[in-house]
Amino acid sequence: AQSVTQPDIHITVSEGASLELRCNYSYGATPYLFWYVQSPGQGLQLLLKYFSGDTLVQGIKGFEAEFKRSQSSFNLRKPSVHWSDAAEYFCAVGVGSGNTGKLIFGQGTTLQVKP
Amino acid sequence: NAGVTQTPKFRILKIGQSMTLQCAQDMNHNYMYWYRQDPGMGLKLIYYSVGAGITDKGEVPNGYNVSRSTTEDFPLRLELAAPSQTSVYFCASSTITGGLGYTFGSGTRLTVV
Secondary structure, eight states, X not given: OOEEEOOOSEEEEETTSOEEEOXXXXXXXXXXXXXXXXXTTSOEEEEEEEOSSOSEEEOGGGOEEEEEGGGTEEEEEESSOOGGGOEEEEEXXXXXXXXXXXXXXXXXXXXXXXX | OXXXXXXXXXXEEOTTOOEEEEEEESSOOSEEXXXXXXXXXXXXXXXXXXXXXXXXXXXXXXXXXXXXXXXXXXXXXXXXXXXXXXXXXXXXXXOTTSTTOOEEOOOEEEEEO
């Protein structure tokens, strides 16, 4: 069955430090992969997506993610974290036949940024 | 450009009451979805629609119903509210390929007491 695992429920980093959020997926075919961010009380905003091609994808707000097929991973990175990056981050994989567009989400990682 | 609009933003229901969560999008997206979000559980798909008149169950459909009479609207109906339905509900839409990523509404926080 398709699934997405985000091993870290909560991460705390200092402002200016680098960040890596982990995501592992289970899916038989070539996946569509996404990272979303959710600020408190808000809906989810798309950070970046991978469909095919270059395995390093750039997103908004200075985020990037690398697709590693051999490790079934799609980790999110940022070289220098800002206080405004504190939020909850969700990894998702697109599944389903016939272009139903369904997404399966991971459990989420809450990022806290220390001043 | 409103995107995806959900109403209401907050609601308290008593056990056994019914209500409809409204969702409307103005992007002419064919695909629409309802998810519920519970702490530590991520988002679970309730129902989805690939076009007007076509709906299908997701992962957690029990206790809910949907309809899609127009491209723009995708309401979610709770017939007999139960405490287990206390959650935050998100509506989303996407283009026909689905793979371009969703546009989410801002959510409805529902409490059943």
